[in-house]
Amino acid sequence: MPKYRKLLYFYFLFFLLYGVFYKFQPIDLIRKYFGEKIGLYFAWLGLYTEFLIPSSVVGIFVFLYGCITIESDIPSKEMCDQRNAFTMCPLCDKFCDYWNLSSACATARASHLFDNPATVFFSIFMALWATMFLEQWKRLQMRLSYFWDLTGLEEEEYNTSIILKLTNLYISLQIMLTFSAVFGVIVYRITTAAALSFSTNETTRSNIRVTVTATAVIINLIVILILDEIYGAVAKWLTEIEVPKTEKAFEERLILKAFLLKFVNSYAPIFYVAFFKGRFVGRPGHYVYVFDGYRMEECAPGGCLMELCIQLSIIMLGKQLIQNNLFEIGIPKLKKLFRKLKDGRTELKEMNTNQSKDPQQWDLDYSLEPFTGLTPEYMEMIIQFGFVTLFVASFPLAPLFALLNNIIEVRLDAKKFVTELRRPDTVRAKDIGIWYNILSGIGKLSVIINAFVIAVTSDFIPRLMYQYAYSQNGTMHGFVNHTLSYFNVSHLKAGTQPENSPFAQDILFCRFKDYREPPWSPNQYEFSKQYWAVLSARLAFVILFQNLVMFLSVLVDWMIPDIPKDISEQIKKEKSVLVDFFLKEEHEKLKLIESFITRDKHKHKSGTKDQRSRAASFCQFNQSQKGSVASFSSQHTEV
């Protein structure tokens, strides 16, 4: 290990306990050894992780609020109450029986953990958190760029608007591949659920939902992980086809493509659960069928938010654990082993020719893995940033899991960079480039997505509406009854009635979760007035939420100046010092030359020792200053 590398490693080990956070990172050392680009990455990662702390804490409190209020939540109590015998319509044709709502008690209670008013507050908090983080990063970047002499660093500009049509086509194809994968999993869920419901085994049938959901999410996860790798290769290949002019152009295009593909890949199943699942089910007697005889899937009785939460947490955790452990540690280890075996053979030959030598540092370093760029590291963190902000309304513990992951991640990254990779070519960079735009885009997208999650996926608005508009006494009592519509079982289509129902004879009406007119209304089963009123309230909430959060973000953006005050003052001071120095030097030079000319004139009269030493000392002064001028000009013009 070279000396510098050793020192760095020592630092990393020393800061094992605190090293995640920007403040405690040996950031200048990282920059000196690895260059500005990698330095900026670690600074960014550190700041991001630091910012995850407050959001984790608030997230934990929001979760705890859910836990504490679970006992006082009237709707879930009503659902669990055995005395409220809500007879629900069968969940599948023919083979499913009528069921009692109280059997879904557990999911109802669990969904209250995430579906409570504190979540609304937390979504607003996280949107502002994202804005604040981006603002603080701008400031930190400014500070680093000042201390690392990058202020004048010019980077090439080029036109990103012309993208070859060919590659766009390919990207569309890839995105369609993702969608078809998501659709495939949906089909899997529907068919498996149907197949299991044929089963005569009682325990199999009672666990259908759990079995299907769990296996489907795992399949989703595996598909995501595999497509992630494929998409990385595809994005690279597509960018190579485009033949960008500069390395920077190449990198930016690659990032944009890879991000687009991986983003769609990671979030498509989550979007499906949040906004589409259970919305095209139809109604009893008039279900929507896919293919032949398979009903569209519904959400669990606790609401789709619970399923969204499960989906989100498993994909987020699974992706992080598997990509971190398996791909980031396992695969490099395997590669190293493979290289060693391969080198072993050539070494044997060399051994014969060159036996006496000790292995040199370059020999040792050569056995390390080559550095392949920061893109995968950033990509992983940006996708995580998406999990933390985009759907945070459904899973307030996301920041906590992200924080835990990063505490491990920083260490693994550090260890990898210092001990397992060859020293990369240092690259100067003024900022984190296109990643900033992507982050800011995710931040903006998160506002509207969270607005829709709260308004449409969660039961927040219907509860509010019930309490203030429909409830008789201003309490939540009767809410569950209010959300369930009536269905006359005699209207079930022939052949879809439950086959083996023990109490089919006693049942006149079954209930289903929707706002529809009752069977005794002239417009039976049409959407009821409540449906439209609740929909209006949901949409009004989206408008209110989005504009409020955007206004607050603009305010935060405006209140935090982009350049830290001390830095801007320092820059100003330096400029005036520089002007003074230039003027002074010009003055001195003039005086010196004048004195030489005067001496030339009175050559024989006054050629004293004193004047000669003055000239020599100026010469010295001049040479020492030359360095600083050169450094100034390089600082302002480095290309």
Add this chain to the structure above:
Amino acid sequence: MPKYRKLLYFYFLFFLLYGVFYKFQPIDLIRKYFGEKIGLYFAWLGLYTEFLIPSSVVGIFVFLYGCITIESDIPSKEMCDQRNAFTMCPLCDKFCDYWNLSSACATARASHLFDNPATVFFSIFMALWATMFLEQWKRLQMRLSYFWDLTGLEEEEYNTSIILKLTNLYISLQIMLTFSAVFGVIVYRITTAAALSFSTNETTRSNIRVTVTATAVIINLIVILILDEIYGAVAKWLTEIEVPKTEKAFEERLILKAFLLKFVNSYAPIFYVAFFKGRFVGRPGHYVYVFDGYRMEECAPGGCLMELCIQLSIIMLGKQLIQNNLFEIGIPKLKKLFRKLKDGRTELKEMNTNQSKDPQQWDLDYSLEPFTGLTPEYMEMIIQFGFVTLFVASFPLAPLFALLNNIIEVRLDAKKFVTELRRPDTVRAKDIGIWYNILSGIGKLSVIINAFVIAVTSDFIPRLMYQYAYSQNGTMHGFVNHTLSYFNVSHLKAGTQPENSPFAQDILFCRFKDYREPPWSPNQYEFSKQYWAVLSARLAFVILFQNLVMFLSVLVDWMIPDIPKDISEQIKKEKSVLVDFFLKEEHEKLKLIESFITRDKHKHKSGTKDQRSRAASFCQFNQSQKGSVASFSSQHTEV
């Protein structure tokens, strides 16, 4: 007239035909004579006026589309058809009679001019137009700042977040004053309409609406004009109380305060008509009363959009005409006259002491008005920008009127600056400062306001809903009937029935414009299902419109680079030339000093004429370069 001023005036006269537009303005001349700040104002005004041309053209087309399609508009045809006898409920208690909807035919036809699908397109167009304008201004500013050597100009920064509580209080009071003025006009309208309806004169009664609307808008206009002047003074006084540290801080605070007050003042009555008027009327039999027995006012049967359009056009045109002609031309003329009269007396005295002298240029210039800053000029244009963008959905001709105004305005401004004002102290400025932020804020606000105008004020969404959801045959036939609810006249409260109705006996039901349950429904007069469905559609449109426009704006912002390509290349080139120059000069200096020292050593051997002349020529070269170094450093550090 000094020579420069004469030249400038000549230019202005010469460019009388084209001078409005940035391209044809003698912008460098303006800058040289008046300074950068006023130069930037004229450049901005020119670019803005140039941008008004395409929007005027599109606005005219949108208006023409309305004119052409007016004959094929089924709803207004149905309203005008005498055969459709819709008997409407009386517009006031006791003294008003039932009336036939076909009597409102004219307003229905007129409102189609502005309430048609082309307006939706135009709103989107104008939102993108505003974004484009701001982007192009950024580029032009960059270009000017480069050619005018302002790139390094540093301006002081200070903290704007601490504003004295006292002044905030005062501003709230002023805004309340505006609101009470608006409320006063509403009360005027309600009471006058009621008073006129007592009248026994038939023609008076038939023209109530026209009389009341016209007088009320004129009162609004006068109130706006008077409060505008008062608010200007109040804002100045409040800013003086705050004692800002620098002149720039003073100006920015003054602008913010004055803008806030004048914005609220100009737009409060328009906001009222757009979003509040006619929404709190209640329903027949259950009207909302203000004070004692006065019903809240309704919009005309053609919809509130027509009234919004009238309000907007009168306030916009009136404000521009009166403020341009009366205040900008008349008042300075009056002031001049007053000063002349005053000076006449003192001149008489001087005549006696100093009879022979011709009046000097400074005497003539002294008789001109002093320059009082650009704030009123900018303010006028920014308020106009608001008229052009904020409510453009209701009045597509606004850009055209703004363009016509500006063609006059630029000339008046030019004439004023060149012939009627003393030459102002030149002020350097890098950009238009806080005005840019205000413009961009208005641009953002305009998106949501236009979304609401289309969704809530216009009939666009109900028509769409009718055509695709309620219509029997997919046409608009029957739309008018669908929007009118039934009221059983026997449910009118005692004492509010029409007194002198000739056909009161024959009438069982009267109609009113609302979506409510009919009298024969169990929930009579409650909001109907259609009401909530239409409301949902309206809100969904707001969400869709806002997010679409914001997305397109981000795209436009991203596609247009902030720095023009030629300028950024030029800057890069200059930097590299500068570095070369520095290095070369350092090299030369070193060589010269070495040669002097060598000569010192071999003093008696080789003191030739040749070397002496070399030293002198270097000295000359050096002095000529000194200027350029100084100018470079000043360019980069001027404070």
